[in-house]
Amino acid sequence: MKIVSTVKELTAIREELKGSVGFVATMGAMHNGHLSLIRQARIQNDTVVVSIFVNPTQFLPNEDYEKYPRREEADLKICTLAGVDILFMPTCEEMYAKTEPEILAPKNLAYILEGSSRPGHFDGVLRIVLKLLNLVRPTNAYFGKKDAQQLYLIQNMVKTLFINTNIIPCDIVRESDGLALSSRNIYLGEKDRVQALALSIALKNASQAIMKGEREAKKIELIMLESLQDLKVDYAKALSRNFEAKEQIIVKETILLIAAFVGNTRLIDNLWI
Ligand code: AMP
Numbered sequence: 001m002k003i004v005s006t007v008k009e010l011t012a013i014r015e016e017l018k019g020s021v022g023f024v025a026t027m028g029a030m031h032n033g034h035l036s037l038i039r040q041a042r043i044q045n046d047t048v049v050v051s052i053f054v055n056p057t058q059f060l061p062n063e064d065y066e067k068y069p070r071r072e073e074a075d076l077k078i079c080t081l082a083g084v085d086i087l088f089m090p091t092c093e094e095m096y097a098k099t100e101p102e103i104l105a106p107k108n109l110a111y112i113l114e115g116s117s118r119p120g121h122f123d124g125v126l127r128i129v130l131k132l133l134n135l136v137r138p139t140n141a142y143f144g145k146k147d148a149q150q151l152y153l154i155q156n157m158v159k160t161l162f163i164n165t166n167i168i169p170c171d172i173v174r175e176s177d178g179l180a181l182s183s184r185n186i187y188l189g190e191k192d193r194v195q196a197l198a199l200s201i202a203l204k205n206a207s208q209a210i211m212k213g214e215r216e217a218k219k220i221e222l223i224m225l226e227s228l229q230d231l232k233v234d235y236a237k238a239l240s241r242n243f244e245a246k247e248q249i250i251v252k253e254t255i256l257l258i259a260a261f262v263g264n265t266r267l268i269d270n271l272w273i
Helices: 007-016 032-044 072-081 121-136 145-160 183-187 190-195 197-211 217-227
Strands: 002-004 021-026 047-052 086-088 140-144 166-170 232-240 254-262 265-272
Touching: 002 007, 007 086, 007 121, 021 032, 021 121, 032 047, 032 072, 032 140, 032 166, 047 072, 047 121, 086 121, 121 145, 140 145, 145 166, 145 254, 145 265, 183 265, 190 197, 197 217, 197 254, 197 265, 217 232, 217 254
Parallel strands: 002 086, 021 047, 021 140, 047 086, 140 166
Antiparallel strands: 232 254, 254 265
């Protein structure tokens, strides 16, 4: 595995690559969710490129940028064992100039749900993903459904800016008890860890109600809220897969989305119905 920290070196290596390139963008502190993306990339491509970069522009001033878990040594081991060919670990100075064009996520999509609590977050996400896609020029780029709104915005950016990369959505990896894996789960204390299960339980209860025939979005949202009553809920929504509110749920066209605080930790989860 080649470890690369400069744009210059990555560009030179990319020039020489033949065949398909699979790319996984991460902020490190890797878990089996990241690993599942890397594995899929490994199976489907000649070369696998992974980036680790805790991107400052996607954190709001009051968020956990400084505190965000950094696990360089463990991440290196995971990437080596997973057969990653090129690991790109740039500094902020390498990725950002003092003056550069602004990238703004579409207002209607970027300021609802995650974007409503985290205004500007998706501007930062699209800015770094665009830079990384321009550098790596991957054939296929792998993103988790765990960050469903992020995935949708990236798909929209790639399509509308005519970027020549296939965006491959990857299933959410969960603990055996249902908790969706997240680098932020390490913030959870013992009691929080139990409470955090409410998110996946809420999604399961809602999906069971849908399977039994309930189609009213508002009722499904109430079912989720009931399961989340011990948590501070940010949102619990049943939306179309293009993130529009609909009165009636249509199976195979719906996504259930939750964000809630467990203690001070904000967790998200979703289920594609
Ligand atoms: P992050 O390091 O949090 O920026 O995540 C890097 C990539 O891993 C993103 O595409 C995430 O959606 C994806 N990811 C994070 N958690 C999971 C999970 N539990 N299952 C699948 N993919 C995930």
